Amino acid sequence: MSEYLIGVDLGGTNIRAAAVSPSGSILDRISIPTQAYQGRRAVVKRLIELIRGIEEKFGKKGQRLVGVGMGIAGAIYLNRGLVSRSPNLEGWENFKLMDRLQKYLDFPIFLENDANAIALGEKWKGAGKKAESFCCLTLGTGIGGGIILNNKIWHGVDGTAGEIGHTTLDPQGPPCNCGSNGCLEIYASATGIKRMVLEKIREGNKSSLLKKCQNKIEDITAKMVYDSAKDGDELCQGVFREMGRYLGIGLANLINLLNLELIVLGGKVTQAWNLFIGETRKEIKKRGFTPSAKRTKITKAKLGDDAGVLGAVYFALEKLGGEQRRRQY
């Protein structure tokens, strides 16, 4: 009877799940909308149904589920299976998710922060395969960060480490949702890109975007900024350069602090790689300590949306018996 695991990536927008072999092959993928606005109870119900559905399907094929790993958009108290804070899942604060799930599901479940799961996924099967110590940033609506030191996630004392998106880069910078201001996230995320574009347009600068959005500038998305930049729009290109510059400052800080061998950048914003990475490297060269900064490789994530589910499975395997177990297959 062959064994498999389920990896779940529980985000504010989608719940992604995958059936994964212990060697890391994805056997099946499912994605459903989170519909977080329906409240915690409804989301958990759908989550349980989703997992049971996969289990039933693979059970019929004679495959045995050995565990579930779950990456969650929020701060996790690992030892207590507690979601302590989640800006994207309203009402989940201090929610004992683990206890709730174990009431209905009769196999080992392991929780991890979603950005950490992504970092572990890239380590297992992606851009971080050969690295022992690296950082993985996900540049999406916000910015997630996972720090891997000596092959393990650095969780910090409460499990909340890795919040590079909320390090201050400019004390006079614009406000951030987190209550601070001038955070990396307000420059180098999709939200940050939109903010910078709107700011420049409101200052009276011209852009082809104005026509595209029929002057409803609130409708502008980061994707539209990207498309216009590719089409030669100077304002949009300038915004990506500025975004790249701030990203470089944040990464140089990370390098000077932790002297990492690699930084992996993932998330939708990295589609615009060529539009920002030059400025990023320039800032790192200027602000990073040698020799550390010279040797740190900056590279693109490889796994896309699969990183989170794979990393969650990797984490579950570690907890289930670690290296030994993975090597066995």
Added chain:
Amino acid sequence: MSEYLIGVDLGGTNIRAAAVSPSGSILDRISIPTQAYQGRRAVVKRLIELIRGIEEKFGKKGQRLVGVGMGIAGAIYLNRGLVSRSPNLEGWENFKLMDRLQKYLDFPIFLENDANAIALGEKWKGAGKKAESFCCLTLGTGIGGGIILNNKIWHGVDGTAGEIGHTTLDPQGPPCNCGSNGCLEIYASATGIKRMVLEKIREGNKSSLLKKCQNKIEDITAKMVYDSAKDGDELCQGVFREMGRYLGIGLANLINLLNLELIVLGGKVTQAWNLFIGETRKEIKKRGFTPSAKRTKITKAKLGDDAGVLGAVYFALEKLGGEQRRRQY
């Protein structure tokens, strides 16, 4: 025959050495000027003489030297005993200090970065005794940083981790010696304090310092700023508040990244503790992620100049056989 170790703190200004029992009691202290301008050869010669002098003295008492630990103001490649970069010891770049010393000294020698040695000293006998994961900053002429994670120094891949003094806090900030600008060091070090005071005086602000330095403002020292602030000088008090604010931004970044249980602040600048710490805590509260930021304790270092030599001995003991050896005594 009782055993002891020698701890050395090799700085740009002084070489401090101490004979230390394996349980961490300081048996003897010696300090001589580094006189780095005489060049590497002369400094190394004096260093060897210093160590031999201690060995002779304790040898007469029938005590046996088991090892030497050395903290050095520079980036150290640990595995190769190499000083790769040292802003305060000119001409020491890529110097194989370990090989040179072992030619003349016939006992185990271990090198460490000086800020890391200080962090280890505070962990062994000082403010970090009970903490497993913390950061120790030395606010002196510059800013040194040592990061301890799970009871061990985080060295990074090259041994250069911990440069929190050279993380950027303001991309529009004044230039730093490191080639970047807006680094924490230009705000929260003695040099930074002097810089801020001169800037404000040149802008035409009044201060009792002008009289004290007889209008030779280049003669102003951080100590004079401190004394004037204590005497009620508003400009000087304002500078310490500003310094505290920037320090708080840097510490909040550190907390959000690493979720540490403790931050230890040492160095001469911490004499002015009450003049800046309020602003520091305010910034951490504003910018630090809860729950991490709430639980991180900010505390004063306890060991002063002894931290470096004690930490160097601690490091040597670790290398010589670790926990076991220390417990044995």
